[in-house]
Amino acid sequence: MPTIHLNGQEREVTSHPDMPLLWVVREEFDLTGSKYGCGHGVCGGCVCEVDGAQVHLCKNTVADVQGKKVITIEGQEGxxxxxxxxxxxxxxxxxxxxxxxxxxxxxxxxxxxxxxxxxxxxxxxxxxxxxxxxxxxxxxxxxxxxxxxxxxxxxxxxxxx
Structure with a gap:
């Protein structure tokens, strides 16, 4: 099973590596701050931080963030x-x-x-x-x-x- 670095923790993902990260974050980890708006990376409702950059979670998969640090609104601190x-x-x-x-x-x-x-x-x-x-x-x-x-x-x- 793939893992992702999410909000400071390594998390095991049960979804397929091609699953959009937005659904993994919302459904698998119950982090609902990231919103589904358009599903095409246009509205920005699902923008989160990945390795310090803005990334649309609806357009990126679990496989896309392997080895990267994903921070949702729930993990923002400092x-x-x-x-x-x-x-x-x-x-x-x-x-x-x-x-x-x-x-x-x-x-x-x-x-x-x-x-x-x-x-x-x-x-x-x-x-x-x-x-x-x-x-x-x-x-x-x-x-x-x-x-x-x-x-x-x-x-x-x-x-x-």
Whole structure:
């Protein structure tokens, strides 16, 4: 049976190696933060972190992530994740919430790579995450808020994430 490195643990997968990772994460491991939206990697509802990059779980299989570290929204932790979670709450960023796990996860990935992003950096990093409620301005504001929090606490991109 294949294994995947999921949220800091090696996990044995009972599904076929060609199974989309989104279904394995949701059905086999009951991690439902990643959402099924389109199944084609267009909406971004299933975006998670794989080896530090944004990856659509609906378009990647168990075999695709062998030897890679997969982090779903449930596994995000550390100073960047805390800053983003707190920003989302402080600014009431979410509206319906459907896209928010992927939005938050993408914001965390961005801030791990760029602790002081511009609006253009944010737009580029978040372009694969659609929000049916169009809260893009609040999402951008939340990312700036989290970045400011990280700067106040002395976080640096090269520190442990």
């Amino acid at each position: 100073p960047v994740a805390e800053a983003v979670f707190n920003a989302w709450l402080a600014l009431d960023v979410a509206q319906c919430g459907m896209c928010q796990p992927a939005q938050i996860g993408s914001a965390i990935i961005l801030l791990k790579q760029n602790a002081n992003p511009t609006d253009e950096d944010i737009d580029e990093a978040m372009k694969h995450n659609l929000c049916r409620c169009a809260t893009y301005h609040r999402i951008r504001k939340g990312i700036h808020y989290a970045a400011a929090t990280l700067q106040r606490t002395g976080y640096q991109e090269s520190s442990s994430n």
